[in-house]
Amino acid sequence: MGQGPSRRELSDFEQWRIVTRSQLAHYVRTYRFLGLIGFVALISGFDLGFQIHAGVAIVQQEQLHKVSEYLSNFLDNTGLWVVLAAAFFGGDALSVDFSTGSGYFMLVQPVRRGSLLAGRYTAATLVTLAIVGVYYAFGLIGSAYFFGAAAVPWVDVGLSLGLGVLFSLAALSVAFTISAFFKSPSAGVLVTILAVYVGFFTLQQVVELAGYEPFWSLTYAGGAMAAILDTDFVHIQAVPLGEDQYYTIWSASAVEGGIIMAVYLLVFLPLSVVLYHQKESQ
Amino acid sequence: MTAASIEVAGLTKSFGGRRPAVYDLTFRYEGSGAIGYLGPNGAGKTTTLKLLVGLLRPTSGQARLNDLDPVADRKHALASVGAVIETPEPYDTMTVYEALETVGALRGLDPDGIDSEIDRCHEVLELPALAARCGGLSKGERQRVVLAAALMGDPTVLLLDEPTDGLDPAERVLVRNLLTRLKKDHLILMSSHLMGDITEVCDHLIFLRQGTIVLRDSVAAVAARITQRQLDVEFAQVVPVAALVAIAPVVQQVAALTDRRFRLTFDGSLEGRTQILDGCRRLAPLLRFTDATLVLEDAYLDVIASSPGE
Numbered sequence: 001m002g003q004g005p006s007r008r009e010l011s012d013f014e015q016w017r018i019v020t021r022s023q024l025a026h027y028v029r030t031y032r033f034l035g036l037i038g039f040v041a042l043i044s045g046f047d048l049g050f051q052i053h054a055g056v057a058i059v060q061q062e063q064l065h066k067v068s069e070y071l072s073n074f075l076d077n078t079g080l081w082v083v084l085a086a087a088f089f090g091g092d093a094l095s096v097d098f099s100t101g102s103g104y105f106m107l108v109q110p111v112r113r114g115s116l117l118a119g120r121y122t123a124a125t126l127v128t129l130a131i132v133g134v135y136y137a138f139g140l141i142g143s144a145y146f147f148g149a150a151a152v153p154w155v156d157v158g159l160s161l162g163l164g165v166l167f168s169l170a171a172l173s174v175a176f177t178i179s180a181f182f183k184s185p186s187a188g189v190l191v192t193i194l195a196v197y198v199g200f201f202t203l204q205q206v207v208e209l210a211g212y213e214p215f216w217s218l219t220y221a222g223g224a225m226a227a228i229l230d231t232d233f234v235h236i237q238a239v240p241l242g243e244d245q246y247y248t249i250w251s252a253s254a255v256e257g258g259i260i261m262a263v264y265l266l267v268f269l270p271l272s273v274v275l276y277h278q279k280e281s282q
Numbered sequence: 283m284t285a286a287s288i289e290v291a292g293l294t295k296s297f298g299g300r301r302p303a304v305y306d307l308t309f310r311y312e313g314s315g316a317i318g319y320l321g322p323n324g325a326g327k328t329t330t331l332k333l334l335v336g337l338l339r340p341t342s343g344q345a346r347l348n349d350l351d352p353v354a355d356r357k358h359a360l361a362s363v364g365a366v367i368e369t370p371e372p373y374d375t376m377t378v379y380e381a382l383e384t385v386g387a388l389r390g391l392d393p394d395g396i397d398s399e400i401d402r403c404h405e406v407l408e409l410p411a412l413a414a415r416c417g418g419l420s421k422g423e424r425q426r427v428v429l430a431a432a433l434m435g436d437p438t439v440l441l442l443d444e445p446t447d448g449l450d451p452a453e454r455v456l457v458r459n460l461l462t463r464l465k466k467d468h469l470i471l472m473s474s475h476l477m478g479d480i481t482e483v484c485d486h487l488i489f490l491r492q493g494t495i496v497l498r499d500s501v502a503a504v505a506a507r508i509t510q511r512q513l514d515v516e517f518a519q520v521v522p523v524a525a526l527v528a529i530a531p532v533v534q535q536v537a538a539l540t541d542r543r544f545r546l547t548f549d550g551s552l553e554g555r556t557q558i559l560d561g562c563r564r565l566a567p568l569l570r571f572t573d574a575t576l577v578l579e580d581a582y583l584d585v586i587a588s589s590p591g592e
Binding site: 004005006007008009010012015018019022025026029030100101102104105107108109110111112113280281 | 370438
C-alpha cells in the first residue's frame with residue numbers, strides 16, 4: 001500500500017455537490033421515478049389527445065376562449081403530482097439510512113450529515129420538478145395548439161412554475177420530517193401521501209364546510225399554482241346549497257399560497273435537519 | 283500528522299432502560315497492527331464500532347478516531363477511516379464504478395486518483411465488473427465492493443465488522459491476505475466469528491462479554507494462556523481414550539483428534555507435564571509430545587466460560 005494517494009479536504013459545498021449528483025443518478029433510475037414520470041406523461045398525453053380529438057373549436061368554447069382558463073384547468077393536478085413525488089422521494093429520505101444497508105455505506109463517509117441531507121433534498125427537488133416539468137410541458141403544448149404560441153402567458157406560467165418550485169420544497173420538507181418518525185421507508189411514503197394529500201384535503205373540506213378559510217393547509221396553498229394562471233381568479237365563492245344556505249369555497253391567491261408554502265418550508269426543513277442529526281442507527 | 287489511533291474511554295451505551303449494550307469500555311491502540319474484537323452475539327461488538335463512527339451517540343464516555351470525536355466532528359474524524367459495519371449496501375441502481383467513485387470523491391480524491399484507487403482495489407480484491415449494477419451482485423461480490431469502498435483513499439484506520447461475512451473460502455483467503463499486508467502500516471479493528479480470520483490477521487485480542495471487556499491481550503499471550511494447559515500427543519499405535527485418562531491424576535480432559543492423536547488438558551504445571559510424559563511413554567511408543575497449537579475457539583470458550591456471567 002505504501003504512501004496513500006493525495007487527497008484534499010473538500011468543503012461542505014463540494015461534498016453537497018457530490019452527494020446531489022450521486023443521489024440524482026440513483027433517483028432517476030428508480031422504478032418509482034420512471035413509473036411516476038411515465039404515469040404523468042401518460043395521463044397528460046391522454047388528456048391532450050382527447051382534447052385534440054374533440055377539436056380546437058370545442059376546446060376553445062369549453063375554456064371560454066381563454067388560454068389562461070385552459071392552462072389553469074389543465075394544470076389543476078399539479079399539487080397531486082408534487083405530493084406524490086415528494087412522498088416517493090422524501091417519504092423515506094431520513095429513514096432509509098437507518099433501516100437499510102445504504103446508510104451503512106454513506107454514513108461512514110467523512111461527510112457532515114447536513115451535507116448528506118442537503119444533497120438528498122436537492123436531488124429530490126430536481127426529480128420532483130422534472131415530473132412537474134413534464135406535466136407543464138403538456139399544458140403548454142395544448143395551449144399553443146389550441147390558442148397559438150403567441151397567446152401563451154409566459155410570465156404567468158413562469159410565476160406558476162416558481163410557485164411549483166416553492167410548493168415542491170415545502171412538500172419535500174414535510175415528507176423529510178415525516179420520514180424521520182418511521183423505521184420502514186415504505187411506511188414513511190404512505191403516511192406522507194395520507195397526511196399531505198388525503199389528510200390535508202379532507203380537513204380542508206371540513207373546515208370550509210364549517211365556514212372557515214383553510215389557510216393552514218399545504219394542499220390549499222398548492223391551488224395557487226393553477227390559480228395564478230386564471231385571469232378570472234376568485235378568492236371566495238359562495239355555492240348555494242338550498243334556501244339561505246351556502247357552501248363557501250376558498251382559493252388561495254398567489255401571494256397567500258406562496259406565504260403558506262414558505263412557512264411550511266421554514267418550519268419543516270430545519271426540523272428535518274435537526275431530526276436527521278439526532279437519529280441513531282438501530 | 284498524528285499517528286493512527288482508535289480510542290474509547292469509559293464508553294457506555296444504553297438503549298432505553300435496558301442493561302447497557304456496552305459498559306465502561308476503555309482501550310487505546312495507535313500506530314499499526316490488527317486487533318481482533320471477539321465476543322458472543324449481543325456482546326456489544328457492533329455497537330462499539332457504531333459508536334466509533336458516530337452512528338450512535340455514547341450515553342457516557344467517549345470514542346475517538348485519530349484523536350477526533352466522530353460525533354462532534356465526523357467530517358475530520360472519519361477523513362482517514364474506512365469502515366464496514368453491519369451490511370452496507372451501495373444503491374442497487376449504481377454501478378460498482380459509480381459507488382466507488384462517489385466514495386473516492388467524497389474523500390477528496392481527484393478523478394485520476396479515484397481511477398488509480400479503483401484500479402488498485404480491483405486488483406487486490408478481484409472486484410466484479412465495474413460496469414455491473416450493485417443490485418445484481420452476489421453477496422460475496424457486494425462485500426468485496428464494500429471493502430473496496432472502505433479502502434478508497436487508503437485510510438490509516440480500518441474498522442471492520444465481520445469483513446469476510448458472505449465470502450466463499452477463496453475470497454476469505456484473499457481478504458485475509460490483504461488485511462495481513464495492510465496491518466503493517468494501518469490500524470485495523472475487526473470483529474469476526476471466524477476464528478481462523480482473527481488468528482491469522484490479528485496481533486491483539488479484545489474479548490467482550492455482555493458489553494464489558496473480559497480480556498485484552500496480545501494473541502501470543504492468549505495463546506500461551508491456552509497452550510500452556512494443553513498438550514498434543516501422538517502415538518505410533520492406536521490407544522484407547524480411557525487409558526490416557528488414567529495415565530496421571532493431573533489429566534483433566536482428553537480429546538481424541540484421531541485414534542492415535544490426542545489433546546490433553548491439565549493444570550499447566552511442570553510436574554503435571556512430567557507425569558503425563560512418563561505415563562504416555564509407558565502406554566505406547568510416542569511419536570510427538572508438544573504444546574497444543576492455538577485454536578482460538580478454545581481460547582474464546584475458555585475466556586467466556588471463566589468470565590463472570592449475569
